[in-house]
Structure formats: structure tokens, C-alpha cells
Amino acid sequence: MKIREIKIGKVSIPLKKPFKTALRQVNSAEDIIIKIISDTDEIGYGNAPPTAVITGDSQDSVIAAIRDTIGPKLIGMEIDNMEAIMATLDTAMLHNHSAKAAVDMAVYDLFGKLHNIPLYKLFGGYCNKLTTDLTISVNAPDEMVRDSLEAVQAGFTDLKLKVGTDVAMDIERVKAIRQALGQDVKLRLDANQGWKPKEAVRIIRRFEDMGLNIELIEQPVRAHDFAGLKYVTDHVDTDIMADESAFGPYEVFQLLAMRACDLINIKLMKAGGLHNAVKIANLAETVGVQCMMGCMLESKVGITAAASLAAGRQIITRSDLDAAVLLAADPVAGGVNFAKNELWIAEAPGLGITDIEGWQEIK
Numbered sequence: 342m343k344i345r346e347i348k349i350g351k352v353s354i355p356l357k358k359p360f361k362t363a364l365r366q367v368n369s370a371e372d373i374i375i376k377i378i379s380d381t382d383e384i385g386y387g388n389a390p391p392t393a394v395i396t397g398d399s400q401d402s403v404i405a406a407i408r409d410t411i412g413p414k415l416i417g418m419e420i421d422n423m424e425a426i427m428a429t430l431d432t433a434m435l436h437n438h439s440a441k442a443a444v445d446m447a448v449y450d451l452f453g454k455l456h457n458i459p460l461y462k463l464f465g466g467y468c469n470k471l472t473t474d475l476t477i478s479v480n481a482p483d484e485m486v487r488d489s490l491e492a493v494q495a496g497f498t499d500l501k502l503k504v505g506t507d508v509a510m511d512i513e514r515v516k517a518i519r520q521a522l523g524q525d526v527k528l529r530l531d532a533n534q535g536w537k538p539k540e541a542v543r544i545i546r547r548f549e550d551m552g553l554n555i556e557l558i559e560q561p562v563r564a565h566d567f568a569g570l571k572y573v574t575d576h577v578d579t580d581i582m583a584d585e586s587a588f589g590p591y592e593v594f595q596l597l598a599m600r601a602c603d604l605i606n607i608k609l610m611k612a613g614g615l616h617n618a619v620k621i622a623n624l625a626e627t628v629g630v631q632c633m634m635g636c637m638l639e640s641k642v643g644i645t646a647a648a649s650l651a652a653g654r655q656i657i658t659r660s661d662l663d664a665a666v667l668l669a670a671d672p673v674a675g676g677v678n679f680a681k682n683e684l685w686i687a688e689a690p691g692l693g694i695t696d697i698e699g700w701q702e703i704k
């Protein structure tokens with residue numbers, strides 16, 4: 342099976358409510374979805390939601406990277422020669438991790454189809470069901486309490502609260518939510534780089550002293566401040582997870598060597614796809630650091646790919662794969678199935694995706 346053609350398209354999917362973090366606010370998921378067509382007429386699907394504030398990618402940069410630079414180098418390559426395809430993808434150009442992730446995912450999809458194997462089995466087949474958290478956007482405390490109660494009512498047992506905009510307000514937010522929910526719901530926080538290292542230590546110690554029972558805190562400080570991240574990790578009891586800092590395998594190697602964090606958030610759009618995400622999982626597993634599989638605001642294409650890896654590997658103990666739940670519509674036929682807070686991986690070959698409604702090709 343050879344790569345014959347790469348088609349690039351996009352979908353715009355409205356969100357149920359605005360998604361707000363310390364880094365950005367959006368009302369829709371703007372996803373680039375690609376189709377890699379084989380000489381046997383099979384289609385491999387991949388996606389890239391450009392998240393400029395995190396990965397530096399825009400819609401235009403993703404399209405240009407795939408259409409003008411990466412795509413032409415891959416035409417004619419054998420899907421069975423994954424090693425050569427991944428080396429070509431890696432060396433085609435620097436950066437552009439979201440574009441590379443879309444292509445990598447579609448190649449894996451075709452590889453799974455060629456060998457008639459679901460991707461979660463290819464990655465280890467550890468389980469076929471995951472529990473995801475649900476993200477609560479950063480808002481005024483009373484609105485976040487309402488959203489959290491609604492999420493629990495809908496069956497979510499783990500909530501990821503966005504914070505990081507204002508230290509005093511963050512304490513109010515978390516205190517009010519914990520009081521409203523009681524102790525049974527798992528609360529993890531994501532500051533999206535919003536605190537300074539000493540400020541982060543102060544606020545996390547306050548959470549600890551107040552008995553707010555926070556499971557973990559994601560990315561308290563600026564992405565490039567590895568020393569600051571380590572300072573926070575070393576000075577609090579709560580587990581600290583690297584997200585924006587844990588970009589690709591090289592950054593994760595550095596973070597682990599420094600012991601700068603307790604946990605790693607793997608995202609395909611940061612890593613540049615499944616091939617590199619596997620390397621991250623291997624690095625973390627080698628030193629016994631658990632991972633979470635995360636996502637951007639994206640369609641079910643990327644969520645299915647991420648869930649396939651998470652289900653395959655035991656070291657990926659947590660999932661933040663809620664993007665499809667946050668969307669008001671699902672244009673993706675096939676792929677992972679959602680039931681309340683659970684994701685079920687399909688037994689179909691590859692990603693198991695069969696169609697994308699409303700997909701518009703970009704020439």
C-alpha cells in the first residue's frame with residue numbers, strides 16, 4: 342500500500358459554551374482534517390487543530406506545511422515502511438508539530454487498515470475503555486460552581502478546573518467548587534502558565550492547608566521556565582504535571598532528567614503525532630512517571646488517535662480527552678464512542694473513522 346494523494350480540508354464546530362483558559366477564549370473548534378489516500382483507495386484520517394498560543398501553529402501554517410513541504414516528500418512511500426515515513430516527516434521541516442501530527446495520525450490509520458488491527462492493539466492493547474475528565478472554563482466562582490455541578494450531574498467524576506488568571510480569585514473558585522461538590526469528586530487544576538513560581542508555591546500551599554484535596558496541578562508556570570517548574574514541584578506536596586513545558590520527546594527527556602515535574606501531559610499536537618508520543622510514554626515509563634493523555638479543542642479524529650494510544654499503554658493513567666464532549670456537534674462518523682465520562686475504543690482497523698460530515702477540501 343502506497344501513499345497516492347493527500348487531501349486537506351477543514352471543519353468548524355461550535356462549542357456548547359465558550360472555552361476559556363488563562364491563555365485564550367474560543368467559541369468554536371477550527372480543525373484541519375486531512376485524508377491520505379492510498380493506491381488501494383483506502384483513506385487514512387488525521388487532524389490538526391491549530392492552537393497558536395500553545396504550539397505556534399495557525400490554520401494557514403498547517404495547510405502550507407502539509408501541502409507544500411511535507412506532502413510532496415511522502416507521495417509514493419510504502420505505508421509498511423513506517424520507519425522511513427516517520428524519518429521523512431521528522432526531517433521535512435523544523436517545528437510545525439500540528440501539521441506533522443495530522444500526517445502521522447493518518448499514516449497510522451492506514452497502517453492499521455493494512456494490517457487489519459485497531460490502533461489501540463498496535464500500541465499495546467492494555468484496555469479498550471478510558472475515563473475522561475471534563476474541563477470547566479475559568480469564569481467567576483459562581484458560574485464555575487454551576488458548571489461543575491452540571492458536569493457531576495451528567496456523570497463526570499473527575500473535573501479539570503481552569504485557573505491562572507488571578508491568584509485571589511483562583512482560591513475563591515477552587516474553595517467554592519470543593520464546598521459545593523463535597524470530597525467525592527476528583528479535582529485537578531490547570532493554570533495554563535498563569536502563575537509565577539513563588540506565587541504558585543504560595544497558592545498551592547494554601548490549597549493544601551485548606552484541605553481542598555487537589556489531585557494534581559497542571560502547568561503552573563511559563564512553558565519555558567523548567568527551573569521554575571522544578572521549584573514549584575520541589576516546594577509543594579501536590580503533584581505537579583507538565584503540559585506546555587512537556588512539548589516533544591526532547592523536552593520531556595530534559596524535564597525528567599531535572600525531576601522538574603511529577604507527571605506528564607502528552608498531547609499529539611505538541612509531540613508531533615503518535616510516533617513521538619510513544620517515545621514520550623517510553624521515557625516516562627522508564628523512570629516511573631505517570632502520564633495523562635490530553636487534547637486540544639479538536640474533532641473526534643484526534644481524540645480517537647489519542648485515546649488509542651492511551652488505551653494501549655499502562656503508563657498513561659489519566660485522560661483529559663473531553664474535546665468532543667465540549668463540542669455542540671460531532672461531524673466524525675466512527676472512531677471512539679462516548680458514554681457519559683467513558684470512552685470506548687472501536688474494534689475496527691486503524692482509527693475506525695468512516696466519514697467527516699461537512700468536510701470542505703482546501704486546494
Ligand SMILES: C[C@H](N)C(=O)N[C@H](CCC(=O)O)C(=O)O
Pocket residue numbers: 362365392476501531533584635636637638661662663664
Ligand atoms: C480541551 C482540554 N481539556 C484542554 O483543556 N486542553 C488545554 C488546551 C486546549 C486549548 O487551548 O485548545 C490544556 O490542557 O491546556
Ligand SMILES: [Mg+2]
Pocket residue numbers: 531533559560584585606
Ligand atoms: Mg493544560
